[in-house]
Amino acid sequence: MELPDVLFDMFLGKPLWMWAGFLTLVASLLALDLGVFHRKQHAIGVSESLKLSAFYIALGLSFGGFIWWWLGQQKGVEYLTGFVIEKSLAVDNLFVIAMIFAHLSIPREYQHRVLFWGILGVILLRGIMIGLGATLVERFEWILWFFALFLIYSGIRMFFSGEADETEGENVVLGFMRRNFRVTKRLHGNRFFVRRPIDRKGRMALFITPLFLALVVIEAADVVFAVDSVPAIFAITTDAYIVYTSNIFAILGLRALYFALAATIERFRYLKHAIAIVLVFIGSKIVVADMLDIAKIPPEISLAVTVILLAGGIAYSMRRTAHESAQPGGRF
Numbered sequence: 295m296e297l298p299d300v301l302f303d304m305f306l307g308k309p310l311w312m313w314a315g316f317l318t319l320v321a322s323l324l325a326l327d328l329g330v331f332h333r334k335q336h337a338i339g340v341s342e343s344l345k346l347s348a349f350y351i352a353l354g355l356s357f358g359g360f361i362w363w364w365l366g367q368q369k370g371v372e373y374l375t376g377f378v379i380e381k382s383l384a385v386d387n388l389f390v391i392a393m394i395f396a397h398l399s400i401p402r403e404y405q406h407r408v409l410f411w412g413i414l415g416v417i418l419l420r421g422i423m424i425g426l427g428a429t430l431v432e433r434f435e436w437i438l439w440f441f442a443l444f445l446i447y448s449g450i451r452m453f454f455s456g457e458a459d460e461t462e463g464e465n466v467v468l469g470f471m472r473r474n475f476r477v478t479k480r481l482h483g484n485r486f487f488v489r490r491p492i493d494r495k496g497r498m499a500l501f502i503t504p505l506f507l508a509l510v511v512i513e514a515a516d517v518v519f520a521v522d523s524v525p526a527i528f529a530i531t532t533d534a535y536i537v538y539t540s541n542i543f544a545i546l547g548l549r550a551l552y553f554a555l556a557a558t559i560e561r562f563r564y565l566k567h568a569i570a571i572v573l574v575f576i577g578s579k580i581v582v583a584d585m586l587d588i589a590k591i592p593p594e595i596s597l598a599v600t601v602i603l604l605a606g607g608i609a610y611s612m613r614r615t616a617h618e619s620a621q622p623g624g625r626f
Contacts, residue, residue, distance in 0.1 A: 306428055306534040316539055320417065323353075323546060327410065343553035350547025351381075357543055361536065368593060372531040375597040376540030379530070379572065382604050383523045384548045386452075386566050388555055390515045397468075398504045398511075402553075404484050408509045409549040415513045420541050423524050428534035438532075438580055441525035445577030448522045453570035467514045468507065476501045522573065529576045530596060561615045568607020572600050 301311040354377055362370025395405055430437045471477065478501045482488045486506035492499045527537045555562065579591045 306425065308535040312535060316535075316542075320542060320546070324410075324413070327549075340554055343550050346550035347547055347554050350543075350550055354540075354543035354547065357539065361539070369531075369533065369536060371593040371597055372533065373536050373540050375530050375593055375600060376527040376536060377544050378597065378600055378604070379526050379576070380523050380541050380544035381547075382565075382569050382572065382600075383519055383526070384544055385551070385555070385562065386569050387515065387519050387548070388552050389566070391512055391552060394508055394511050394515070398508050400481075400505065400508050404481070404505055406549060406553075407484050408505060408512065409552065412509055412512045412516070413545060413549065416516050416545055417542060419513075419516065420520060420524070420545070421538065423520055424534055424538045424541065427524055427528055428532065428537070431528060431532045438529065441528055442577040442580035445522070445525055445529060445573045446581075449570040449573030449575075449577065451570075452522075452573065453567055467511050471502070471507055471510060477507060478503050481505060526573060526576050529580055530593060562608065562611045564611040564614055565604070565607045568603050568610075571607075572603050575599060575603070 301314065302309050304310075305313055355374075358370055358373045358377060361373045391409075394400075395408075400408065476492075476499060478488060478490070482503050482505075484505065485503055486509065488501050488503060489498045490501050491497065523541065524537070527540060531537065576596070579596065
């Protein structure tokens with residue numbers, strides 16, 4: 295059976311069948327997650343979380359193998375570099391998600407529901423941002439310079455920022471939602487909305503629960519992180535298909551990874567400094583290559599430097615926090 299001719303039409307540099315195949319795979323994974331893995335509401339334990347994380351990472355790397363086989367070595371390495379960078383930025387995002395859940399007192403058994411629906415918004419949002427970015431890069435090549443300088447700025451800001459800086463934007467969103475919408479003070483099971491009386495006459499109105507509030511704030515936080523991650527991978531490759539697929543595969547496992555790391559997330563406290571250096575490196579290599587009028591730095595070098603920096607950040611975090619936990623009055 296031959297595929298319809300329309301599936302061979304090009305969209306953002308790739309035939310429609312490649313886009314349709316990827317989106318079908320993502321939809322199938324989300325349906326499997328909701329309909330099989332988490333059909334019953336329950337708190338996700340570390341063991342289950344680690345297994346799911348391994349599954350999603352293996353799936354993401356396998357898709358990278360398909361890219362390598364179908365599009366060639368360079369595209370395969372570009373995908374893997376984007377996957378690693380996005381996954382590392384996603385880990386940094388976990389710190390903010392953990393603080394949001396703690397601030398709104400969201401129990402573990404309801405957190406997966408928030409993260410599941412949040413991923414749907416992320417898939418749509420990243421698609422819009424990447425499509426816009428690809429269009430801008432195609433029409434205005436100088437926009438890569440803007441991305442590069444922005445990454446350098448973002449990396450420096452991240453390196454010197456503290457927890458107060460990371461939660462400032464989330465507090466703004468919380469304040470806006472509570473001022474402009476009716477929000478219940480307590481949870482109502484796993485419901486996002488409830489109807490409650492607003493006067494003695496029994497008139498009813500729709501209220502937002504803290505569960506939906508957490509979803510909105512997490513989506514807002516992802517917008518902030520996307521502003522860093524999308525330019526970061528465009529600095530690696532301008533292929534929209536590679537950018538989008540590596541982003542989405544890295545994010546798909548974010549929910550599972552969160553539950554694996556939630557209990558020990560403080561052990562990775564210094565990882566964000568390594569991520570900040572990665573952002574500065576990715577931005578700087580574009581600037582340096584243009585200023586010295588040399589060819590683009592090979593993606594293999596970018597991948598190797600990124601992995602070394604992140605591995606160093608993880609090792610330093612584990613060693614430093616282990617030392618702190620051993621101190622009298624330590625945090626662990």
